[in-house]
Amino acid sequence: MQNRAFILKLFSAFALCFAWEIAGRVPISYAFPTFLESMSALMQMTADGRLFEAYAETLRPLIIGIAISAVVGIIVGLWVGLSQFFDWLFSPIFIVMQAAPLAALIPLLVLAYGIGLTSKVIVVCIMAMPVIVLNTSGAVKNTPESLKEMGISFLASRLSVISRIIIPAASPVIFAGLRLGISAGFIGAILAELKITPTGVGDIITYSRSIADYPSMYAAIFSIIVLSVLFLNLLDKVETLLFKGNERGYVSD
């Protein structure tokens, strides 16, 4: 069963790469390289170390931003979910953050925080945090009433009700929020590098496009997608490690 799932995933990835190769060979656009061209560009970038230098630069705002978003996002989300007062106080901020046209706001951020790391971290956070907060608070609010009553009637303290019932009950949706938030954070990190100062992977993309080296440009994009998929898989592992019951499905009745 496990094996079959893996084979299917592999097949799906292969089908995608094959379609890419065909699309590049047709070609659908002069600026769209084939899969194999992109891969050889990727090999080359890996071999001469350019890719690693780029990621050393890109991962910094990305990791810092995602870490802040995850920790602050979950804490604020719990808080908002548990208290109506904080719901009214904080929810609007995150709804506005989520709806804001970020690309248009980046010049403002640059004016306020300069072109350095701070601005880029903020961009990652604006992308990642709202969905984490909103998912967490929504899940907490939707904890089944009878489970909370069960905890209280069996003498669980307020803290135990939160840690032993509300958080585990909310964890599948919290993790769904983390997954969405982290993918958005990856987009934010690249967006920051394209819009603020071209560094890291964003630099490879911008530079390669400007000299019409499309295989390198797509190789950079491909690498960031692969990294984000690997990261999300790692998150799945963390989830099953922390909350063993989650993979077993849910009893709804």
Next chain:
Amino acid sequence: MSQIKNVDEDLQNLEKPIAVSVDNISKNYGNVEALKDMSLKFPKGELTSLLGPSGCGKTTLLKIIAGLLEPSSGTVTVNNKRVTGPGTDRAFVFQDFALMPWASVLKNVSFGLEMRGVEKTEREGIAQNYIKEVGLQGFENSFPHELSGGMRQRVGLARALAVDADVLLMDEPFSAVDEQTRRKFQEDLLQLVESKNKTFIFVTHSIEEAVYVSDQIAILLPRPSRVSEIIRPSNFRAKGVDAIRRDSEYLDIVDDIWTSLRSYVE
């Protein structure tokens, strides 16, 4: 012959000590009166049913006794101690089982003990015993979604029994299980009442179920919520579980209750 008596006369005839006493309880939600000046006594070691049409406040009353809801006025005392919240003297069995889906049967059953600070090997040993007692031996490491509805409620029952509370509060515990399982549960419940020296307070909307399992049935009526009568079946319990449903007293009581409730059911 049914044994319907009025409330006062009935309580005077009781020799058993009172385990739970509800005195002049009112509960308002805004302008809505859910319970109004309700008083009721629950004798020790007996099973008392709260029976009535929907909206009569039976679950509200049970949750007030559990300490999950606060009454607007009036007091509840359990073993002469006034209830101010949930306590070690009461355990609750939920209508929808309220099992933690992420935890194994063993973890679910030992949850109450864990919250009381019982150390791990000890609480798992106790939980193991009660899992065996409710007939779920071998399912300790199963998860709730792997069990049938009836088995899930057995887990809920084991969890309530494990904390060894004097009073068991059951909120329509068999309403979410199928008819055949329910009959088995009712028979098991009779045995439980007999073998454990515990006081059971049992909310149900089924007349037959109430008459079948109860030592005392409190009929609650809505608008305003009140205890309309208390019925103590006398004879058929001793005749054995198989004879009860054919006993004439049993049938009479079921009929009488339906006659008095009929006009309240929409």
